[in-house]
Amino acid sequence: MDILQIVALGFLVTILSLVLREQKPAFAFLLTVFAGLAIFLMLLEQIRFVVRTLEQLADQTGVNTAYLKTILKIIGVAYIAELGAQAVRDAGQESMAAKIELAGKMIIIVMAVPIITVIVETVLKLLPA
Amino acid sequence: MNVDVNAIFQIAGIGIIIAMIHTVLKQMGKEDMAHWVTLIGFVVVLFMVVRLLDRLFEQIKAIFLFQ
Numbered sequence: 001m002d003i004l005q006i007v008a009l010g011f012l013v014t015i016l017s018l019v020l021r022e023q024k025p026a027f028a029f030l031l032t033v034f035a036g037l038a039i040f041l042m043l044l045e046q047i048r049f050v051v052r053t054l055e056q057l058a059d060q061t062g063v064n065t066a067y068l069k070t071i072l073k074i075i076g077v078a079y080i081a082e083l084g085a086q087a088v089r090d091a092g093q094e095s096m097a098a099k100i101e102l103a104g105k106m107i108i109i110v111m112a113v114p115i116i117t118v119i120v121e122t123v124l125k126l127l128p129a
Numbered sequence: 130m131n132v133d134v135n136a137i138f139q140i141a142g143i144g145i146i147i148a149m150i151h152t153v154l155k156q157m158g159k160e161d162m163a164h165w166v167t168l169i170g171f172v173v174v175l176f177m178v179v180r181l182l183d184r185l186f187e188q189i190k191a192i193f194l195f196q
Binding site for chain 2: 009012013016017019020023024026027028030031033034035037038040041044047048051072073075076079080
């Protein structure tokens with residue numbers, strides 16, 4: 001990936017937003033959010049490649065696809081929650097960012113419940129009655 | 130690079146120009162017009178951001194959530 005481009009973009013956006021913040025703070029916030037989204041969109045192509053590879057590996061080894069799907073969903077939720085929380089934190093709304101992170105954690109726990117259940121059931125099966 | 134980097138410069142440019150127009154209109158004594166201009170500029174930029182956000186969410190959904 002063109003890391004140089006991304007770093008240059010980050011510097012540029014930082015400088016532009018510093019200039020803009022003196023005049024219109026809201027515009028500076030939107031600019032940083034836009035730049036963050038753009039960088040994330042660039043990275044998404046790479047992430048897609050990794051995910052496809054993981055799927056192929058799971059297919060070959062015969063892992064239950066439900067587990068892989070759950071894990072991928074959890075990763076997706078984590079990315080989205082992190083992105084939103086960072087954007088909101090940039091705007092200075094620390095408590096709102098904390099709420100978004102809390103929501104992300106709760107949703108991840110709820111998604112992980114089936115896997116945890118399976119683990120506990122397996123352990124119970126291994127134990128002598 | 131699939132994302133238009135020009136859009137970032139567009140947003141920064143819109144912000145600076147809106148700030149200039151705001152100052153000029155304020156100097157002319159048209160406070161309410163100045164505020165309208167700021168609001169409209171803000172909505173335009175917000176629209177760009179929301180469209181990109183929608184694109185990002187669609188892609189994340191396609192990759193992680195539903196395959």
